[in-house]
Amino acid sequence: MFTSVDDVSARLAETGYLASPAVATTVFLADRLGKPLLVEGPAGVGKTELAKAVAEVAGARLVRLQCYEGVDESRALYEWNHAKQLLRISAGRDETWDEARTDIFSEEFLLSRPLLTAIRGDEPKVLLIDETDKADVEVEGLLLEVLSDFQVTVPELGTITASRRPFVVLTSNASRELSEALRRRCLFLHIGFPEEELERRIVQLKVPGLDETLAKSVVRVVGALRAMDLRKVPSVAETIDWARTLLALGADHLDETVVRDSLGVLLKHQDDILKAGAKLDLDAV
């Protein structure tokens, strides 16, 4: 899919995703070694975006499995279309039970869910397993077969193996510890907060019309907030929100009043706002 690490950065950038060297290198390796990519990191640093960008670059279809507590086999893998099976049986032509039985467990009655969809078919696909940590432990077991051999076993039909491997991205916010077995099957990428220069470019890309000096100041203030010991430090998504807010407020430079009035866009806890206000010498918030 990609020829080099630079190729990855360049083509991702075309879709509006500016990748750090770590991200570009890991995506390149995941493609080259044909391994799934496990992406961890705080919320709002662009984990899901990465999968979307890769799909766009590769001209691939994005198949997404959103995990949640209680997601199960029939939501993740496949399900039999019971209603249709019943219709088929009651339409009952003259046939023996054996014939009917083999018929109702054929492809026609199989409802493909994300994991199976990602494996079947020949067009290029990106499989995004989003928020893997939200799913129960049992689901990880399902994933293991898919991720190591790219195959799914349906008891009535046999094993379905991928003729073309999808590019797999798993994301996690680390709210639950993923099993060692799952981790071993993946390349591991931790997306942290970007370097100052990269973040400024991201902000300018996402918020066109923002003055360059202002963008720089925005990123510096966010950097300073991240260095503080806060309950929830602002992520890239919040930096962008803040930049948009400033643009909407018509602020052309940062001063105490502007920062004080819009700090709530960046920080989500009252104690954080107070603490940051004190450290940045803002008057009482």
Add this chain to the structure above:
Amino acid sequence: MSTAERLTSLVGALRTHGVSIGTGETVDAAQAVEALGFADRERLREGLAATLLHSPAQRPVFDPVFDLYFPRGVGAPDTGPADREELRERLARALAANDETLMARLAAEAVDGFGGYGNSPSSDGWSSYQTLDRLRPQTLLARVRDDVRGQQGMSGFTDRLLEDEIRRRIEAFRALVAAEARRRVAERRDRDEIARRAVAPTTDRVDFLFAGKDRLAELRRTVQPLARKLATRLAARRRRAARGSIDLRRTLRGSLSTGGVPMKPVLRRRRPARPELVLLCDVSGSVSGFSDFTMLLVQALHDQFSKVRVFAFVNRLDEVTRLLEHGAADAEGLGARIRAEATLTGWHGSSDYGVALGEFASLYGDALSPRTTVFVLGDARTNMSDPNLPAVREIAERARRVYWLNPEAGAQWGTGDSAAYEYAELVEMHECRNVRQLSALVGRLLPI
């Protein structure tokens, strides 16, 4: 050294630091090296990290080890002998411009020029401490600040961020010097040995008793994620336990309508009894880091219990539950606040388990019930006073379970004034020296 050898020794060094790496991952790493080549060192670093590591906590160990096995260069930098003033001058400019490549080169020159000790030129070693002591990069702060202001003009609001930014850059430079000194030492001595000794352990393996101030701050930051991890594990356990077993009597009664055929099994319903927790924490100087950390952890797990009561002691005992509830956000001052607001010491300042446990048994006996689990946190060093075993026996009888978590290595128990073994005969005592052990123990012992 061939690439394969280099890679396997890198893996070996990481394993000694507790990073579990299988053969499969090593093979992946080799493929990564092949796909990426050696042209770009930072890419190689990221590639190896992606294939070998499984969690971000391992990264602080990985980076210095990588620097040792895939060094930036070999031998001394090819510049002439450095002049101190001139080097400081260039460093100031690099800091002002935030030029990381230049800073790395200067770090190499600085170690080469000022870090060597022993009889030069065949010096015995390289010291980052000595380098930094002579170079004093921290004294450049004011000057760099004025430089940057001179170039950019006073840029209003962001100007107040400048000093902290420069401070962080200087910190980064110090880290570069440390890495460079390690690399130079490793060239002379056994690389594997240096990788094992000179690289700091991951946060979850830092001994509570030997953690410095900044490591303790780092430990406190691990509380939230750790608590969340434990909370999900406990919730899952509770959910499983709630499914319960078959209630035979009610199943049979239900079967009457089907002529005695038990069509529907009825499950026994559990009373959702959340356990109560009592913590007895030794907060005397020697073990305070450990008990602070554990208290924070339990506080973060608060909603898993119907009631949590926390008692702190040195040689007097006092309840501090309310202090933990109020200052949720301020972990830093917790220990200090407890010492300031609670009566913990009598005539002297060293810990006395006998008196403290006795006070607990006599004054706060009502905190104990058959639903209570008690955790005692401390090193069981009584300073030669009476360990008051009857009090412990009484606590153990009235509570459901009592666990003692001891931050000392098992080998130290019973030595000197430690009454560890005496207490261990009455209540279950576990060694609990670092976050890894603590989270394993808490996950296993908590009564849910």
